Amino acid sequence: MTDCELKAARLQRALGYEFADKALLELALTHRSAGNRNNERLEFLGDSIVNHIIAETLYHKFPSASEGDMSRMRAALVKGDTLAEVARELELGEHLILGAGERKSGGRRRTSILADALEAVTGAILLDSNVETCRGCVLNWFVGRLDTLSLGGADKDAKTSLQEFLQGHGKPLPEYELLGVQGDDHSQQFRVVCRLTKPALTVEGSGSSRRKAEQAAARTALERLNPDEK
Template sequence: MTDPGLERAFGYRFQDRELLQTALTHRSYCSPHNERLEFLGDSILNAVIARHLFERFPKLPEGDLSRLRANLVRQDSLHQHALALSLGSFLRLGEGEQKSGGHQRPSILADALEALFGAVWLDGGFATASEVIVRLYQGMVDQLTPGQEIKDAKTRLQEYLQGRRLALPQYSLTGTEGEAHAQQFRVTCVIDSMHIRSEGNGGTRRAAEQMAAARALESLATA
């Protein structure tokens, strides 16, 4: 459950393995669970993003900075990052949550990511947690335009390709699993011009497409 692949993607190696395990444990599984770490993570995320925006946009007034921060720390943005990290694959969920697709539920994924931030803070200190958060959010911050909303992964991928006059990605449904009330969708994203093929999965086709787009963006960033 605490596969080192998650730590590589997250950019931090835990010294205290129990902290990592607790951060990945939903309250439906057992206690201790990740809600207390989520409380810490929410606080440090807001503080780190506030400082980063303060330094990134030195002339913006308080109101604009607050709006940018709110966009960055909202559930949808956390969910995008969690999908890119495949965080759902590492969560410890109770049987009921597993059957209902909890490992792809935006609220559960967002809370778990905040719990990870809190765990890094306790394990490695404030400076280390700040580095992890800034590194994870840097792509979103670089694309910020004051007054505009944060764009989802599919939109960002589309704009990236359009800006280079390349053909748009093709999304195709490649499989479904599970009962009708808890179905999981698997989607493939193909960018022929860049020789990129990525996959995503989720409780809805849209969520699966977002994950596939996020992974395609990761491949472009490392190409």
């Protein structure tokens, strides 16, 4: 067995699935930076199936949960940061096929690329097998996270809480703007500003991703709202 075949076999063991059509797996691992034949269409398919599997699982796991609770739990599980964490656990990054520029700039560790690749691999498994097999793989990847979920822990994130508060009081929604990114690719810090017009308030937040920086800014905005405004 060649090194390439050994590497593919190791990945498939980690995924818990052996491909009948190895070309599908290769396509799922091919980033758009590597050429026109890439994983974007598989990513589109995988995004839908991951959302469906997680939503269906939450529906059965939490029979008394409201739509809002299930939506928040699903969002936490299928957000880019979580998908990238799962991809890292599967060591997907070392198997990615990237263009020269992405390889040099740390593309194998990039959260967005890893998240997209996990969705593409999910789409590839679906096409190579069937819905039930694909569901089994996805649930196996997420089992630890699903087991630690509780209905009481389905708290709203700061951005959702801020948005719902403003909507409930008939006020304009907040605006977020990226101020800058500092640091190397593997240790980037994002700075974001959150602006409210009514009440007038401008705060900043930072984090290791744009989403985390926006959440930090929203949290600060909530903390600074006067009690009578809340």
